[in-house]
Amino acid sequence: MVDLTDKVVLVTGASSGIGAAMARCFSREGAYVALTARSREGLHRTSKTCPGPTLEIPGDLLRSADREKIVDRILERWNRIDVLVNNAGLGMYGSFLEVTEEIWRRVFEINLFAAMEMTRSVLPVMLERDRGPIFSPARS
Numbered sequence: 001m002v003d004l005t006d007k008v009v010l011v012t013g014a015s016s017g018i019g020a021a022m023a024r025c026f027s028r029e030g031a032y033v034a035l036t037a038r039s040r041e042g043l044h045r046t047s048k049t050c051p052g053p054t055l056e057i058p059g060d061l062l063r064s065a066d067r068e069k070i071v072d073r074i075l076e077r078w079n080r081i082d083v084l085v086n087n088a089g090l091g092m093y094g095s096f097l098e099v100t101e102e103i104w105r106r107v108f109e110i111n112l113f114a115a116m117e118m119t120r121s122v123l124p125v126m127l128e129r130d131r132g133p134i135f136s137p138a139r140s
């Protein structure tokens, strides 16, 4: 079992669903949890269920300026990022044959490319300390 006490964990897609649940779990384990997603209300809702310190950072992961802002805000507050959880994404439901190319591209933009870019933004911070797990659960 990994000790998360005082670890700084960034959870993307923390305004609802799996991301909100993971944020809550990390917080219960003693982590400092940075929450990001586009919905301010959703982030606030998640934050209220976390027993430990949280930082709510609204942003759209498809925008590079927002990704940079997320990293900057965490470093300003806690000066490090110990764990990145690339959870934000879109589910795609329905018939494979009926899905349009536009939907495929939207799904891959957030589920794959935004996760890769978020990793690229966070990795230098982790490499400075030569540590930092990065999780990308359930990527398409």
Ligand SMILES: NC(=O)c1ccc[n+]([C@@H]2O[C@H](COP(=O)([O-])OP(=O)(O)OC[C@H]3O[C@@H](n4cnc5c(N)ncnc54)[C@H](OP(=O)(O)O)[C@@H]3O)[C@@H](O)[C@H]2O)c1
Binding pocket: 012, 013, 014, 015, 016, 017, 018, 019, 036, 037, 038, 039, 040, 042, 059, 060, 061, 062, 087, 088, 089, 090, 091, 092, 110, 111, 137, 138
């Ligand atoms: N639930 C399942 O059974 C299941 C199974 C396999 C895989 N997954 C995958 O696991 C991930 C989470 O699933 P979920 O069920 O928890 O879905 P969810 O409740 O819809 O959560 C998706 C999260 O991603 C965020 N998000 C979406 N687009 C974003 C963007 N452009 N910028 C920043 N944040 C964005 C959403 O926040 P905002 O809308 O506030 O931005 C939300 O917090 C998804 O990738 C999903 O495809 C889920």
